[in-house]
């Protein structure tokens with residue numbers, strides 16, 4: 001049997017429920033990917049690249065970190081392939097070495113994330129970004145390399161920026177939401 005509550009009590013209960021529901025949404029339903037990507041230089045690259053991985057649904061920061069490192073590694077490998085295909089000069093050797101270094105840095109990122117060493121993670125991700133920009137600059141002052149390579153370089157740096165945001169969120173340097 002139900003007791004009939006006075007209507008102002010019902011209102012109070014309803015209000016309380018609404019507050020509970022909305023605060024629950026705020027805590028658990030917040031779109032972490034959106035929050036991360038808003039902090040990056042290229043939010044749409046960020047969102048597309050993270051959401052392209054099915055594991056990103058409801059993933060926590062660490063898992064999203066793993067996905068973003070994997071994406072950066074893929075991009076560095078794609079850039080290296082482009083050099084193999086497109087370039088044949090002294091700059092070729094330098095860029096291949098730089099992208100080998102970038103790939104190796106993304107592997108180190110994976111380990112640093114796993115051991116929760118976010119300082120190291122920042123170091124390796126910055127090194128990978130430097131590798132890409134050094135290759136861009138290796139074609140000489142004012143000389144552009146192959147456009148596709150430049151595109152991949154910018155993409156890699158954008159993907160690395162996502163890793164930095166995640167790393168800095170995990171270490172508490174920046175606060176999401």
Ligand SMILES: *[C@@H]1O[C@H](CO)[C@@H](O)[C@H](O)[C@H]1NC(C)=O
Nearest residue numbers: 055058059060061062063064
């Ligand atoms: C993040 O999610 C992964 C996979 O579901 C889990 O193994 C890991 O413990 C989680 N990390 C944190 C800090 O909750």
Ligand SMILES: *[C@@H]1O[C@H](CO)[C@@H](O)[C@H](O)[C@H]1NC(C)=O
Nearest residue numbers: 084085086087088089090092
């Ligand atoms: C690359 O350069 C070498 C020598 O510098 C030359 O023998 C070779 O044919 C070149 N390859 C292409 C694809 O241009």
Ligand SMILES: *[C@@H]1O[C@H](CO)[C@@H](O)[C@H](O)[C@H]1NC(C)=O
Nearest residue numbers: 089090091138139140141143
């Ligand atoms: C290679 O780099 C040098 C400068 O480091 C530049 O002068 C030259 O044009 C570059 N070669 C090619 C094929 O881009």
